[in-house]
Amino acid sequence: xxxxxRILLVEDDPHDVELTLTGLAEYNLAxxxxxxxxxxxxxxxxxxxxxxxxxxxxxxxxVLLDLKLPKVGGLEVLRQLKTDEKLKxxxxxxxxxxxxxxxxxxxxxxxxxxxxVKPVDFHQFVDAIKHIGAFWAVINxxxxxxxxxxx
Amino acid sequence: MFLAIAAIPLHFVSALTFTHYKNSLEAARLSNLxxxxxxxxDKIETYFSGxxxxxxxxxxxxxxxxxxxxxxxxxxxxxxxxxxxxxxxLDEQLHQMQLVLGLSDIMLVNSEGKIVYASxxxxxxKDFLNPLPDPQQKAFAEGKNRxxxxxxxxxxxxxxxxxxxxxxxxFDFDGAFIGVIAFEVDMNLVDKLIQDVTGLGDTGEVLVGxxxxxxxxxxxxxxxxxxxxxxxxxxxxxxxxxxxxxxxxGRKGAGRLLDxxxxxVIAAWRYLPSLDWGxxxxxxxxxxxxxxxxxxxxxLIIVVIVFVLCGxxxxxxxxxxxxxxxxxxxxxxxxxxxNLDYKVGSNRKDEIGRLSRTFDKMTEGLKxxxxxxxxxxxxxxxxxxxxxxxxxxxxxxxxxxxxxxxxNRDLDAFSYSVSHDLRAPLRHMAGFMELLxxxxxxxxxxxxxxxxxxxxxxxxxxxxxxxxxxxFSRIGRSEMRTVAIRVKKLVKxxxxxxxxxxxxxxxxxxxxxxxxxxxxxxxxxxxxxNLISNAIKFTRTRPRAEIxxxxxxxxxxxxxxxxxNGVGFDMNYVEKLFGVFQRLHHRDEFEGTGIGLANVRRIxxxxxxxxxxxxxxxxxxTFYFSLPKGQES
Numbered sequence: 001x002x003x004x005x006r007i008l009l010v011e012d013d014p015h016d017v018e019l020t021l022t023g024l025a026e027y028n029l030a031x032x033x034x035x036x037x038x039x040x041x042x043x044x045x046x047x048x049x050x051x052x053x054x055x056x057x058x059x060x061x062x063v064l065l066d067l068k069l070p071k072v073g074g075l076e077v078l079r080q081l082k083t084d085e086k087l088k089x090x091x092x093x094x095x096x097x098x099x100x101x102x103x104x105x106x107x108x109x110x111x112x113x114x115x116x117v118k119p120v121d122f123h124q125f126v127d128a129i130k131h132i133g134a135f136w137a138v139i140n141x142x143x144x145x146x147x148x149x150x151x
Numbered sequence: 152m153f154l155a156i157a158a159i160p161l162h163f164v165s166a167l168t169f170t171h172y173k174n175s176l177e178a179a180r181l182s183n184l185x186x187x188x189x190x191x192x193d194k195i196e197t198y199f200s201g202x203x204x205x206x207x208x209x210x211x212x213x214x215x216x217x218x219x220x221x222x223x224x225x226x227x228x229x230x231x232x233x234x235x236x237x238x239x240x241l242d243e244q245l246h247q248m249q250l251v252l253g254l255s256d257i258m259l260v261n262s263e264g265k266i267v268y269a270s271x272x273x274x275x276x277k278d279f280l281n282p283l284p285d286p287q288q289k290a291f292a293e294g295k296n297r298x299x300x301x302x303x304x305x306x307x308x309x310x311x312x313x314x315x316x317x318x319x320x321x322f323d324f325d326g327a328f329i330g331v332i333a334f335e336v337d338m339n340l341v342d343k344l345i346q347d348v349t350g351l352g353d354t355g356e357v358l359v360g361x362x363x364x365x366x367x368x369x370x371x372x373x374x375x376x377x378x379x380x381x382x383x384x385x386x387x388x389x390x391x392x393x394x395x396x397x398x399x400x401g402r403k404g405a406g407r408l409l410d411x412x413x414x415x416v417i418a419a420w421r422y423l424p425s426l427d428w429g430x431x432x433x434x435x436x437x438x439x440x441x442x443x444x445x446x447x448x449x450x451l452i453i454v455v456i457v458f459v460l461c462g463x464x465x466x467x468x469x470x471x472x473x474x475x476x477x478x479x480x481x482x483x484x485x486x487x488x489x490n491l492d493y494k495v496g497s498n499r500k501d502e503i504g505r506l507s508r509t510f511d512k513m514t515e516g517l518k519x520x521x522x523x524x525x526x527x528x529x530x531x532x533x534x535x536x537x538x539x540x541x542x543x544x545x546x547x548x549x550x551x552x553x554x555x556x557x558x559n560r561d562l563d564a565f566s567y568s569v570s571h572d573l574r575a576p577l578r579h580m581a582g583f584m585e586l587l588x589x590x591x592x593x594x595x596x597x598x599x600x601x602x603x604x605x606x607x608x609x610x611x612x613x614x615x616x617x618x619x620x621x622x623f624s625r626i627g628r629s630e631m632r633t634v635a636i637r638v639k640k641l642v643k644x645x646x647x648x649x650x651x652x653x654x655x656x657x658x659x660x661x662x663x664x665x666x667x668x669x670x671x672x673x674x675x676x677x678x679x680x681n682l683i684s685n686a687i688k689f690t691r692t693r694p695r696a697e698i699x700x701x702x703x704x705x706x707x708x709x710x711x712x713x714x715x716n717g718v719g720f721d722m723n724y725v726e727k728l729f730g731v732f733q734r735l736h737h738r739d740e741f742e743g744t745g746i747g748l749a750n751v752r753r754i755x756x757x758x759x760x761x762x763x764x765x766x767x768x769x770x771x772x773t774f775y776f777s778l779p780k781g782q783e784s
Contacts, residue, residue, distance in 0.1 A: 013575055097578075099625075118574075119578075121611065121614065
């Protein structure tokens with residue numbers, strides 16, 4: 001059975017990746033996560049190029065996007081995504097340490113669907129991840145062309 | 152110079168007067184000479200025409216008609232009584248005539264040209280039977296036919312004196328020629344007629360001359376050459392004796408010429424046609440114009456005197472005018488060169504004195520003005536220096552402000568980045584600590600569990616600090632949004648928001664009159680939240696808390712305060728109160744990171760105000776912040 005990769009997590013910090021996956025594991029969503037370690041890799045995945053050239057499945061149901069990324073930054077990834085006809089409908093949740101109004105305003109202007117500041121407290125963090133995963137991957141109906149849910 | 156100029160008109164007038172007078176005098180002199188010449192000529196001509204008339208009268212004498220033939224007949228026998236009788240008869244008439252007419256002799260000549268009678272007794276014997284004395288014998292030859300005037304000649308018989316003859320024929324009763332009557336004229340007589348030098352001064356004279364060949368010969372003794380008569384000749388056309396040359400050539404005139412001596416004379420000349428003589432009346436120019444010379448000398452003397460007088464006057468005027476003026480001008484030069492203390496000074500009462508005093512006054516005025524100007528210059532220089540200093544300070548200030556802003560930006564960027572980057576590992580610590588706790592809690596003993604709790608609490612606290620730091624950094628960097636704020640309403644809202652912390656407390660709120668202000672509402676709300684929550688927090692130990700919020704209006708700012716009756720603080724550490732993460736109480740007494748007052752100070756200072764606090768340990772505290780009045784509407 002082909003793995004359904006419905007969540008694209010763009011995160012360079014492996015500890016954050018691990019904590020995030022821990023949080024998603026509570027809804028058994030951990031296996032559906034594809035991790036891109038920087039902006040370039042994320043764009044390659046979405047555009048099916050580079051090492052993702054042969055990818056045949058659909059678009060992810062949600063992109064969890066960190067802002068502080070090596071190579072191409074999070075806001076730039078967001079801009080490219082939301083200006084691409086095929087990808088602009090893909091929901092994006094900015095998941096960041098930044099509390100800055102500037103980042104938040106810029107993110108919403110570029111078309112992000114949500115803006116979540118990672119809480120320092122572990123419980124709060126895990127709760128937040130759980131809620132995001134549950135909402136976007138389970139409750140929300142993804143736009144056409146997305147990876148289908150398991151039935 | 153001034154004198155020379157002054158002398159010019161004087162000279163001009165003198166010269167003009169002199170020339171005018173000289174011309175008048177010359178004209179007068181010439182006219183006088185002409186008059187004299189005319190008068191003398193008239194005298195001579197009258198005399199000679201008289202002689203002619205008398206000889207004509209003598210021609211008709213019975214005496215001559217009767218007796219001349221007797222004398223002619225008896226000439227060889229002069230002692231004949233008839234001859235003597237005839238001679239005596241003639242004498243009675245002709246001797247008388249000779250005397251009356253002033254003649255030197257009256258002679259009768261027989262038809263053969265021999266003198267048979269002479270009225271002058273002295274001549275009688277010498278002349279008898281001799282011819283007439285004129286050298287050319289023209290007197291007899293011409294006298295046979297008409298009345299004739301001979302040339303002047305030297306009469307040997309009469310002491311070699313110049314003389315001349317007037318002759319006329321004598322006829323008998325039948326009209327037959329019987330001889331010639333001859334009047335002998337002594338030229339002395341003519342001299343006497345003309346040689347009256349009245350009005351001719353010391354050098355003047357009247358003279359007569361006649362043309363002889365190419366010479367003009369003088370007929371009378373000259374005043375300056377007594378032997379000249381008939382001896383001195385003037386060559387016609389020569390330079391000398393101009394007047395006589397003119398006269399003997401038949402011309403009449405007057406003017407200035409050289410006389411026979413070569414002297415300058417003024418002369419009048421005329422021609423006497425009846426005698427074929429030229430007459431000259433003349434006087435030396437020197438004498439004629441002696442008056443003029445005298446006048447000239449007089450004028451010169453007057454001029455010299457006037458000049459000397461002028462000089463003396465000018466000198467004294469110079470002493471009284473130009474010396475003070477010179478002093479004044481020297482004073483002006485000294486003052487002009489910058490010495491304003493110099494005084495010209497003068498006690499004189501005239502214009503110069505007044506001028507000097509006025510000048511001194513002016514100098515004094517100038518001195519005052521100069522002093523004022525110098526003072527002004529000094530002031531201007533000082534002001535300029537001050538301005539330059541201010542400018543320099545401003546430049547420094549601008550530079551420092553720029554540096555400060557730069558370092559503030561750096562600091563903000565740093566604190567942002569630090570907070571941001573600190574949060575991730577902190578989250579990881581807290582997260583994995585939680586996971587570890589879950590996994591190992593049952594196996595841990597009491598101490599192990601205590602340690603784990605501390606680690607968790609510490610990471611939480613560090614998270615809070617970082618969040619506060621981030622907030623503090625944001626306050627420094629966020630955009631300010633200035634609107635009108637109703638402070639009283641804001642205070643009440645803030646108290647309302649803090650209800651959670653006050654619900655089990657007995658707090659006496661005292662809210663005074665609070666004016667509306669202009670500012671950023673969210674930032675000022677943060678100020679009030681911090682100050683009021685602090686007041687609530689630090690009055691916790693009081694059974695009844697008293698919190699007063701008020702405002703006093705100063706000259707140019709509004710001073711808000713929050714006063715409580717809480718635990719207070721030691722004024723020694725008052726400056727630490729507003730520092731970042733500065734605490735004056737133990738954490739187990741009063742919670743908090745110590746960022747609140749730092750935020751308050753930062754917000755107030757961004758609004759242009761000040762923050763300070765007054766308090767004492769255990770006796771409450773008052774926190775003040777001011778806002779400049781310019782910002783209220």
